[in-house]
Amino acid sequence: KQEVTQIPAALSVPEGENLVLNCSFTDSAIYNLQWFRQDPGKGLTSLLLIQSSQREQTSGRLNASLDKSSGRSTLYIAASQPGDSATYLCVRGYQKVTFGTGTKLQVIP
Amino acid sequence: DTEVTQTPKHLVMGMTNKKSLKCEQHMGHRAMYWYKQKAKKPPELMFVYSYEKLSINESVPSRFSPECPNSSLLNLHLHALQPEDSALYLCASSQGGFSGANVLTFGAGSRLTVL
Numbered sequence: 270k271q272e273v274t275q276i277p278a279a280l281s282v283p284e285g286e287n288l289v290l291n292c293s294f295t296d297s298a299i300y301n302l303q304w305f306r307q308d309p310g311k312g313l314t315s316l317l318l319i320q321s322s323q324r325e326q327t328s329g330r331l332n333a334s335l336d337k338s339s340g341r342s343t344l345y346i347a348a349s350q351p352g353d354s355a356t357y358l359c360v361r362g363y364q365k366v367t368f369g370t371g372t373k374l375q376v377i378p
Numbered sequence: 379d380t381e382v383t384q385t386p387k388h389l390v391m392g393m394t395n396k397k398s399l400k401c402e403q404h405m406g407h408r409a410m411y412w413y414k415q416k417a418k419k420p421p422e423l424m425f426v427y428s429y430e431k432l433s434i435n436e437s438v439p440s441r442f443s444p445e446c447p448n449s450s451l452l453n454l455h456l457h458a459l460q461p462e463d464s465a466l467y468l469c470a471s472s473q474g475g476f477s478g479a480n481v482l483t484f485g486a487g488s489r490l491t492v493l
Binding site: 369 | 382384418420421423466468470477478479480481482483484485486487489
């Protein structure tokens with residue numbers, strides 16, 4: 270069974286900290302890796318997309334990397350803000366689209 | 379237009395009611411999806427339409443009936459639901475036909491409560 274695991278499951282940090290969210294998949298074969306954020310009771314907002322031929326993507330304070338050989342992706346958030354508080358989901362695209370287990374982030378003012 | 383629009387945002391229904399959820403996109407995407415999400419869990423795939431044809435049904439009970447009238451519109455018809463069907467229902471779309479390489483665009487979701 271193809272699984273996508275996110276560590277940690279929950280994270281609470283003070284405002285201003287840099288942080289890293291991890292995503293790992295049991296099968297290193299991949300077409301693409303998407304990172305989404307989800308606010309409580311809301312839909313998913315796409316943050317970054319990394320194609321299998323790419324190593325990383327950046328958008329503002331966000332940087333996502335992809336290491337296919339180890340089956341891992343990381344989402345780096347610089348200078349965290351309370352507005353970053355949300356659940357972050359990674360999604361692996363291969364034969365099927367597989368969602369990660371999610372990391373719930375709380376940034377404390 | 380880069381959005382997936384879902385209506386209604388909230389729906390409360392009894393177990394004997396018939397209701398529908400609607401999803402619309404005007405990005406020219408040819409694959410459309412229904413996902414179900416329970417609290418604190420990732421979304422679970424229910425159905426995929428590719429070029430207006432049902433491509434995937436993840437063994438969803440028949441009380442959920444999807445419909446894709448055209449390439450821009452996706453409906454989910456609900457009948458005789460159970461309280462455990464209460465969840466956030468998410469619609470998504472992607473370019474081209476369905477494949478594992480699809481890049482998904484999600485709507486804001488419809489919160490369903492079954493009494």
